[in-house]
Amino acid sequence: MSKPIDLLATDFRALDVLVRVYRFGSFTRAAEDLEMNQSVVSYTIDKLRGVFDDPLFVREARRLIATQRCEEVVAEAGQLLERFSQLTANRDFDPKESTQTVTIACNYYERELIIPHLAHLIRAEAPNLKIEIIDSSYLGHDKLLRMEADLLIGPFVQLGAAFYTRTLYEDHYVCMMDPAHPKAKTALTMEDYLTLDHVYITYGGKWKSGYMQTLEQEGHEISIAMRTPSPAGIQSLIKGTGLVATVPERLSRKLGTGLFIARCPVPTPVQIQMVWTARTHASRMHKWLRDLVVQSARRM
CATH class of the missing domain: 1.10.10.10 (Winged helix-like DNA-binding domain superfamily/Winged helix DNA-binding domain)
Structure with a gap:
């Protein structure tokens, strides 16, 4: 036995x-x-x-x-x-002495707009703290629950009581097109928008942008001429063509050099959230980190 x-x-x-x-x-x-x-x-x-x-x-x-x-x-x-x-652990967290690692899950938008500011703030206050940035894709909440990430940043809706959420700011959509595009002369109407040839960002095929969700809810359909998994390099796809891409306005400031930016007629906000779980909620280090994320968002 x-x-x-x-x-x-x-x-x-x-x-x-x-x-x-x-x-x-x-x-x-x-x-x-x-x-x-x-x-x-x-x-x-x-x-x-x-x-x-x-x-x-x-x-x-x-x-x-x-x-x-x-x-x-x-x-x-x-x-x-x-x-x-x-x-x-010592109840007092000293950023200057910390050698711990923080893992942040996010996607292209956040890596372009938020993470650079955040990294500078972290390095200034905690020069020995290690930062790991991982791709959240559409699995950000799962990565929090699986402890693959300590913090999630992006346009994510809170899912259940397991998560804490704070809205960092609200963005809105714009359309990027070549300055010679016929529709670059006047404000876009919904009728105009639906007839355009769109570059559609698929985000790996698992994430659907808010403006697309709104269009589908209202029974509209756009003409997709090209699909791409990421906004990276999208300005090169658009320049000199009749293609149009719909992206958040703040991202267009990074990607829209040499392009015409028009207000998107689909009235859908983009709420950028910070999400975490009970695992890190009471941690002094992670409270400090979340405060820096808020500061970084405000500096934008």
Whole structure:
């Protein structure tokens, strides 16, 4: 008869190992990050498989895939580790002395407009703090819950009570076109807008811009002449052509050099949000970080 598993013998180190294997999707990378032998990582995961009566990870086409039970355990374990870290850490956060890492999830818009200001503010106050910027794509909220990111910035709607949200500012849409475009002479009407040849930014095919949602709700359809996954380089696609792109106004200031900018007739605001979870809500460091994000947005 096998010896019963002592559930209370599971410690924070074991949970930390689990979280890192999940985060990196690799036993090897987790071991490197923890500066321990891979055999220790494997042994720890094997013990946790017994504790949770679940394989936790399975291999599929050479990839390490977390089970649903593992997803649940990691979500809870991450919060336990964060709370314990807060209990044992010095209650006073000194930016000048911090060597920690903050991970921010965002997309092209935020990397162009907000992150440069934010990075300068962080470096000025916390020169040794490390910053990791990751692509949020359309999975920003999931990346927060999976602890792949500490903070999410972008035009994201709050989803459920698991998230805290603060609106940074509101933007609006404009249309970028070549100065020689026939419609560059007068204000665009909705009738004009619907007949234009559009460059449509797909954002990877999973995110739909607010103006497109409004058009669909009102039963309108635009003529899409070209699709591109990102706003990067879009000015080169438009210049010298009859194509038109719809982008947030503040982004057009970066991308619209040499182009004509017209007010978009689709009255849809773009709300730029800052989103976080209970895991970092009470952390002094993350409160400091969120304050800097607000300062950065105001400087714009």
